[in-house]
Amino acid sequence: MLIQTLVTGLAIGGIYALMAVGYSLVFSILNFSNFAYGSIIMLGAYVGYYLLMKAGLPLAVSVAGSVMGAAFLCYLNERMAYSTLRKRNAASLYFMISAMGTAIFLENLVYATIGSRFYAFPEIITQQNITFWGASIGVLDVFAIVFSFTAIYMLHYFLQHSRVGIAIRAASYDMQVCQLNGVNITRLVGWVFLLAGALAGLSGMFLGMKYMVYPTMGWITNKAYIAAVIGGLGSLPGAVVGGLILGVLETLVSTYVSSVIRDVFSFSLLVVLLLVLPTGLFGKYLEEKV
């Protein structure tokens, strides 16, 4: 029972971590919470579902399609909703309002065109189990863990070692100097949204498989937001650790206490954490020497 719970917790935590990393990536560079991110995740799930069920493509291709589709949509989201604000140096509040508007728009767009129906992935994908040390473990959970960790590791490697990755970290500290070093900020921000979108597609696909695909599924990003805050907004390792902690704790609470208080628990955790540790676990404050 405990192993089962832990594996499920890690799987959910991994998905939270994916979303939280996507959140943090955008936050670290533009300094606002991208509330439209949940809608991109939702659309990614729809793309994957359609490719698999309607177009009849294999699962791997559908996942890839969902990743690319969400990356493109996320990029489009920035170009249409944020780039003009960015060029005018608007305060982050305006970005947030624009993001909320985008979220509401996209959700209602899906209601109006596809409808409010819940779509479930076939059981052959979602319900397979393997027995391991006497515990029955979901294959989907294992895949979710493997894929989310691989994706996050790849992103980490990219940020640490590639030319664009280093520039993204540099811009998260000082965007003006980054321009002096020859970085085209518009292009760099495009990169960030493409990367965040790719993570959104992957997490949307797993969320859709684990639960279902429906227009408001994006609101689960509230949890990713909590995870990002636990870890320290803007810190990528923090987002991963925060996601895992939240996923495992939530699953433990719903298994051993009651699934009814699961969300109450998560949000209480957020409140307590903000009171005790407002910068999160890894939110560091770097001081510039004068």
Added chain:
Amino acid sequence: MLEISGLQVKYGEIHALRDVSLKVRAGSIVAVVGANGAGKSTLMLTIAGLLPPAAGQILYEAKPLPRQAYEVLARGICLVPERRRLYANLTVRENLLMGAFLRRDQKGIRADLERMYKLFPILHERLKQYAGTLSGGEQQMAAIARGLMSRPRLLLLDEPSLGLAPLMVQNVFKTVREIRDQGTTIVLAEQNAFEALAMADDALVLETGRVIVAGSGRDLLNDPLVRKAYLGIKH
């Protein structure tokens, strides 16, 4: 090399620069001297493409300068901003690599890194350290090195001596001369007027956004107005 004429820059309604003209000859050091708020940094940021001019013209090698910072850098003009502004969350090595962001010649970049370690030996020991942990003088060295990594033909230095110990200031000015001797043209904005004028080929004094005196560095050192106002020498 660089020719600025009738430059005006405004922050909203406030004139930060009025009718500034300046000529920079290739291979020279040009000093821009003035008190706090005189417009030195504004001038530097405008040349670098971070501030839009309200009027006037900036010609670089007989062509108008582009208005985006990354395009200006691509033409060979690099600004080392005031207060160094290193990326504190990046290591020293990564900071230097950011300086070479537009370059694709891996071999040349590696050779230039070696060149920087020779020019600033202290940086070699600090490569893996976060730039935020360096001392002020080390940060200034790293900032200049980062600027040189783009292989600029014109280097703009904004207050490189700000907040440094006297010995360190001498060090920085020595380096500036070395960089010029290696063929890079330099525009130097400084509050430390005496040192700046002493090594400048040409110089100008800014006061509330206007050029009040211009001439060779030596002329300005002997100019009674400059001596009184900026060098603190009374007659």
